[in-house]
Amino acid sequence: MILVKIGGGAGIRLEEIVRDLAQLEEPFVIVHGANALRDEIVLKMGLDKQVITSASGYSSVFSDKNALDAILMAYSGLRNKRLVELCLTHNILAVGLTGLDGRIVQGQRNRGIRVVENGKKILKRDFSGKPRSINTALLTLLISQGYTPVITIPICDENGFAINSENDDIVCEIQKALNAETVIQLIEAKGLMEDINDPDSLIPNLSRAGLARMEQKATGRIKRKMHALNKLAQSGVGQVIICDGRTRNPVRNGLSGGGTRIQ
Template structure:
């Protein structure tokens, strides 16, 4: 399977994702590529080993996120920027992919804006929780274009940088949307621990193989928690000019090639523009 335009591949952080298979498949995809790498399973395992809590909070609007205090930022450095990123870079280079591992901090690659606080309810009372999390707002696209032009494959991980260069936790789906806005990728692939978007996670036969961008917007109103946050970011992709997104299974061999061939859930603008 080959491709000549830029491909952005978001690799989920679940334990069952075939990272080595993703790295080997990258070598078969022509053209420039950027990997946005998750590591939540590694983070959670490290937290257990270190006796630290991974705390989640739900905002009043229904979005669920990880509460990012100083301990969580340390875990992100260890898991995302450290273990997962460098393992992926090693597998890529073994497969012949000239990968370079970066966080959003490096070279001011992903600049973010610190969240003002999470409006939530604790013990029945409304309150605002402040932490080290934020939204990505700009990309050092000159750095990325230079790396891509010189034949490197960037492997990007959180944390991103706040206004003063301090680390922030952020959502990879939001980072992918911002990267597409800046670089206008030809293909966007998301690899997850499922065959694609499922109508019922308990029913293997409920794969939704095709969606229009408008149908995706309707899905956002029917879900809650982290899934709603994810769909909000996916809808932003199409608002920023994406015309095709594939959400596919990252657990098997050649997951990127299968996704680009249309396996999984293919979401397209019908008709264009979205």
């Protein structure tokens, strides 16, 4: 079983990826993003992106109803179904699902962010949270019947509400649920880089220990990414391949030694 994570950057070449996937002999599951598309839709529709600052000084995106609507249009609608269509035209019998559908990705809603408003500390709660479990029965039922699940956000909270979540965390839960041997992540970079400003500093091979050291050095959003990667690497996966989704034959390249391999 291969788990394929397709990033949501504007440079990712979806058709190249799907053409490669159609050649795989093992079954696979796709988890995909759509952040560039979401930003484009938000801009065109004049929706506001709410950013709030916590009492302790951290800024983060506040996933209000509008933000979830934009996710539903971009991730669950346009990107998910165009990706399913691309699969179908390449003879992959895809079924597009959000975490809501059949509660396939069950999450836990965040408890809220402490903010200061009018001099008072209050708890503001948005529609975001973390995946906690997978409806493995539904997922394996579909796979056993020859379908390829194509999964994206939102996920489902304890009460059935749609919540935003990190795709990295969803990938981690699905890997555990399916015991996927290989995880391929298609991103807008050659792989993990020693120095983000030096295009020749690609790290071709990385041990789990090396990855843990990289997490310690990282800061900001990269640190969160490295943390998710570390969690994935430690969850019993055989290998994680991080490779360039902007090239020709991106999956084939990744499986045959391109990008960064964590073993």
